[in-house]
Amino acid sequence: MPKRIAIIAHDGKKGELVEWARRERERLARHQLVATATTGRTLQEALGLEVACVRSGPQGGDAQIAAMVVEGRIDAVIFLVDPLYAHPHEPDIRTVMRLCNVHNVPLATNLATASMVLRGLEEE
Numbered sequence: 001m002p003k004r005i006a007i008i009a010h011d012g013k014k015g016e017l018v019e020w021a022r023r024e025r026e027r028l029a030r031h032q033l034v035a036t037a038t039t040g041r042t043l044q045e046a047l048g049l050e051v052a053c054v055r056s057g058p059q060g061g062d063a064q065i066a067a068m069v070v071e072g073r074i075d076a077v078i079f080l081v082d083p084l085y086a087h088p089h090e091p092d093i094r095t096v097m098r099l100c101n102v103h104n105v106p107l108a109t110n111l112a113t114a115s116m117v118l119r120g121l122e123e124e
């Protein structure tokens with residue numbers, strides 16, 4: 001059964017996200033994907049995946065994803081944070097993570113975990 005997966009990647013992580021998504025394309029395509037604007041566009045252009053896009057992260061997209069988590073509209077979040085770069089919207093980034101933990105929504109912050117989450121969702 002299709003799940004709703006949110007995908008967010010900072011610029012320094014988009015390259016590895018695309019490589020991972022290429023390997024996992026078949027699995028990802030079974031689900032409903034939502035992403036922040038640039039991440040979503042990158043996945044659409046590189047892989048032709050169907051992705052619903054919210055605003056870009058710094059423009060409030062992370063906050064939109066966080067709200068969807070609160071509303072029970074997201075089954076898992078893949079959030080690749082670039083740990084080597086300071087982000088002006090750091091509070092929004094922390095909000096996504098905090099609310100995933102408040103609402104017990106699976107949150108993958110690296111690709112090794114993302115692969116496990118993707119497989120785990122199929123078993124539900």
Ligand SMILES: O=C(CO)COP(=O)(O)O
Binds near residue numbers: 037062
């Ligand atoms: O900034 C982001 C997450 O904090 C990601 O936003 P974009 O996907 O629009 O680059």
